[in-house]
Amino acid sequence: MPDERLTSGVAEWTRAVDVDRLQPSRPIAVKLRGKHVALFLHQGEILACNNRCPHEGYPLVEGALDADCVLTCHWHNWKFDLKTGATLYGGDNLRIYPVKMEDGAVWLDIRDPPAAERAERALEHLELALAEFDTARIARELARLDAAGAEPELALLRVIQGTHARLRDGMTHAYAAAEAWLRLRDTLAGEAPRLACAVEALVYIAFDTLREKNYPFTAESTAWNAGDFAAAIESQDEDGAAALLNGALAQGLHFADLEPALAEAALAHYNDFGHTLIYLMHVRRLIEQLGTEVEKPLLLAWLRSLIFATREDLLPDFRLYADALAAWPAGARSGGLPPGADAFEGQSVRHVLDATVAAAGSAPLEVYFALMEASARHLLRFDERHALRTDNGIADNVGWLDFTHALTFGHALRQQCARQPRLWPQGLLQLALFVGRNSKYLDPNMAAQAKIREWAVSDETAFHERAIAAIVDHGVGLPIFPAHWLKTWSAVRDEVAAGLPAGARSAMLAAVNRLLAVRFKQRHALRTAHQALGFVGRED
């Protein structure tokens, strides 16, 4: 009978079948200690492999073995070298088992390799899966990593180390979302949703680095100096700023030591839709999650995104920012009634900046709450026809993410200013710019209070459960969209937990409820064609 155990040297042999049962044209399948094994007789040699194809599990005993010992799985034509297990066409390698013949029987060593070895192999194969953007294989390799007892954090750490220099423009939402996906994973119990979150964490990075070459950072190192760092950023000198970061880390400084200078740089200008401050929050959390090994790659990628960030405060629409910041009163606050969201909702950039400066005497958090409530009302009142139009100019390319960023930027701002209150003026004025820039895309016939009632969240526990289910099983093709569902929802959930006045709380919950019902128009073929024709038609 099969499944009889014998120990021979370091190998542990399990009796599989009598030798005479095997014939060249008749491979057989056996089950040994829960493992499905296919046995082949090839030119006098007995070979054994996992009977479940590593692609989708179809039985390889049904496959075809040719004279060169190439085994083909008929389901999707993957091909394996049955002597080594190497995949000749397809993806994942085939597990093969050592074989010996003794006492007229075939014996197999079916022990699994040590967990560390299996984890390392899964990590190596994961790299291949990411390079090919093979999402199904990414999921399988992460499941194998898990089966070997390792966490997806280990994979994320390796992936960040391997991809940070391939982000040509520096950090993207992919790293930020990876942190959010793994944080969500930590709150879930089910095996499949947990794996889905881990897969999403890596898939977006694979998407953003696909077919990208390496854009190496300088290896130079300069003694850390916060003033020099700010000056290097200001002059868009990536090498100079990176050398200072390298120097800081070489001196033994860590993220927490550098964060004040980094946050100051992120808020020195209104740039790139607030991304660099948002990313900084995620850099901090990723370092907390993955350890100091990711400090350098993350900080360099973050730095590059800041170097290349668009200086939006130089654009005509936002030039008032510098004046507003200069008008911010220095010194002690004078008190006074805090503004409400009505002071900001639906107002122009100029008006919102003026109203924010006028509120400088109030506690910053009170002004913050009003601006966040206005941002949430704006999301609720967004006239979606702007997101769907095909005949607009490039300047009016606006969509739901223009509105979500106000909330995620605000959330990052509150976190940062809890540690560095001196940054409130820059932060509040930049939040004001978000509010003002989005005002012109509101539906004038839509009242905020009616929308808040329409999308009200009455049972927060049930809402969050529904939100998680929708986010995990998002069904959206481009990873940027589910990432923004996740990031906006988690920002609002964290804001609620940190404490919000009733008005801001109900508006922000309603806004994220509304957002989760959006069917994103992910691509704009007709609009892009329209804009290209108009642009080229005006070219000299």
Ligand code: FES
């Ligand atoms: S299941 Fe074997 S190739 Fe797809």
